[in-house]
Structures are given as C-alpha cells and as structure tokens.
Amino acid sequence: MNVQSKYSILVFNRENELFLPLTEFYYYQQKRINESSALSYLITLERFFSWLAKSSNYQGTRVKWSDSHMAIRTAVENYLIYQMGCKLRSKENFQYVIMTKKSPQTINHFLAAIKSFYKTALHLKLYEFQNPLVDADYSISIGSFSPTSIRENKPRLPKIAGTEIPSDSSYRSQSDSYFKLVANDWKPNIIADHDLPYIIYRAGSEIGWSLRDEVVIRMLFETGARINEILELTLGDYRQRINQYEIATLNKGSEKRRIKFLRFSQDTLKLLMRYVNGERKTYAHEKQTFTKLSDSEVIFLTRRGDPYNYNAFYSQWSKIITQAKIKMNIHKTRHWFVTNMIRNIYDTASDGGEIEMKKNELINYMKWKDPETIKVYEHYFNEALFREIHENMAKKMQEYEKEYLKKSHSSSEGEQLSSSVLQTKAILPTEEIEWINEFYKGME
Structure with a gap:
C-alpha cells in the first residue's frame, strides 16, 4: 500500500518515535527559506534536543522542549557553556554570549536556529510559553524602519561577509535576542591545500560516484558557486552565454534572476556534455540530447527524473567526504576557490596596479555586496607570506648549523x-x- 505524506523529512527521537515538533518545523521552514538553510537548522536542533534528553537539568529534572521558557533558557545557557565552550555575562534582562578559544564558529547559527524553532512552534500553536530566545522586555524605540530590511528566520552575517543587502543600521544596532553574541567578527574558513579537490575527486571515484556528482563537485571547486546556484542550472542558462566555458546563474538575493555567471574548465565541459547526452538522458522524462532539450530543462536530475536538490546531493557528498576521511561542509569549496584565486592573482600579477585590477574582477565575479570581503582573505596571504619568509630563514639556519658543526x-x-x-x-x-x-x- 502506497502511503502519501506531506513531509519530505520525518524526525524521530531516541525511542524511534516520530518527533513531530522538529518534523513540523522543517516542513514549515523549507517553504520559507532555502533547503540548505532549513536542513542545517534541523541538524543543529537535533543535536540540541538530543542533549536535552540526555544531559539537561532544571530543578532536578530533564528539560523537555515543551517546558517553560525559563527552563529552556537555563538549558540553553548550560548548552552554551558546557557543550559549546562559551562564557555568559548577565546584563539586565538578557545574556551576553562570549566566544572562547574552545568555542566552534557555529554559535550564531545555533542561536538563530533555536530562536527560529520556538518562533515557529508558537506560530503553529505547538508551544504555550513565550519564546525563550526573545527578550520580553525589549522594545523598539527607533521610530519607523523599512520592512524590507528584515529577513525572517535567517541569521544575519556581518556586513563584511558580503552577503547582506544594506539596510537601516539604526534598526540593526538593536536586538530582541535574549542571548546576544558579542565579539563575533566574521572570518571565512581559509582553505589553502592545493590537493583538496583531487582528494575529493579520488574519494568519489573510489565509491563509484555518478557522472552527475562528478560534474557538480568539479563545478563547485572550479567556479566558487554556492551549491544551489549549480543545482538549479538549466540548459537555457548555458545557451545564454557566448563563451562555451561559461553558464549564467542566479545569485543569493537576486530573486531567481540570472545576474552572474560561472566559468569552468574544458575538461568539466566535456564531462557535462557527456552527462547530459548519456546518464541524464537515461533517467529524464524527456529523452532528448543536449541540442534538442528546451531551455527550461534543469540540467541535473535524480534517478527518478526529478530536479536534483540539496538533500539528495548532501547524501552523496557525505559518503564522499567519509571516504576521503575528512570533515568538510559543502560551502568550504567556495572558500577554497577564493583562496586559490587570490593566490594566483599575487603569483601572476606584474605590479600593484595589476593586482588591484584582478582583485576587482574577482569581486565582480563573486558578486560580493561588500568589496571589503576580499580583505579578510588577503589577511591570510599576508600571514602566509610571513610564514614563507620565516620558513626560508629557519631552513638557512639549519644549513648554517650543519656547516658550523662540520667545521x-x-x-x-x-x-x-x-x-x-x-x-x-x-x-x-x-x-x-x-x-x-x-x-x-x-x-x-
């Protein structure tokens, strides 16, 4: 008997019973934010609720997700301190969260996820207390502000991250959060290992990856694109560009408009064409070759002929990085691309003027909203240059030491x-x- 369900993901608790709150949360969120963000929230919340069931304590008992906002606040405080390595400082009716050397770079993401969960639970009438992550005594006293400057249910990265549309700074200078993260300077994860893509490629080959996943992952490393910018590509996006090694794509916040392009290698183009005319054709509803497919056809498909989405790709990605014996989220391919582009700019430019020109070209290609973003990466190269000088000095010292001992x-x-x-x-x-x-x- 075929059973139809409105849920694309079902969440179960430790007793293998359906955990409806998180199931409903994901179902609600995936209609409002992109799938990758909704899934990352879900994974973060699963960890927290699992910890609640095993290790939380409030007045001598385990805390349940449906307990009072005071119990949940206490549990979140303990989780931040003992599980995430933070320090807390009380300030009137809220708490300052201070990251330490032991804290992961995901504190802001956790706070956004848990706040969003209880906001959603209140909206769906699953939770009867106030949102434990909101300061009930907070009041906005800045006058009018544009509603377009507010993003529902999404954490906001600092301006330097280059992902945000400029908004009313007076509005953003205040926060209704009960837990306020301080000293939270955004830093990208710099990945400078030349061999990283080839480690991933080899692992994919070892587990027998599909041609589709090989093309997607090669495009991630070669283009610096976000995964959804690749998964949502159509045949029309490729035909839109004059250059055969380029394809038009959407950009974050572009409302599905193709305002940027991606550039990839000749080898990846050959693999892409082989995929479209071969593997894709096998599973597609429209069994046509590249030249006969319509512009609206999505390039990457599942084996059922449906558009390939984030959840399906993430499952394959997890298998590949497990085989490679590394821990790495998909977005780090983007950081790897930027890091290596900047390295190549400094290696190939003849003078300072050419460096600035090529940096501006990279900023335009990446469609960074804040050009200052590139300086965060450049800081890494300044440090790397010093390391190179120091390593050369240390090598010379070793040579001189050997020479001295001989003499x-x-x-x-x-x-x-x-x-x-x-x-x-x-x-x-x-x-x-x-x-x-x-x-x-x-x-x-």
Missing part, C-alpha cells in the same frame, strides 16, 4: 668565530648593516 670538527672554536664574523660582513652590504642597527634601536 667545528676541523677547526678551533676561536677560528670558527672569526670565520663566521668575516662571512657576515661579506654577505651584508654596509647600508643594510646600518638599517639593521637602526631597526634594533627601534626595538629597545
């Missing part, structure tokens, strides 16, 4: 010292020795 076996200590001083004078020009002496004075 120490054949010469007296006094002769060695004399020789070393003479070598130093020969290596450094007079003006450089003077500069070093001045530098030393500045350090005193």
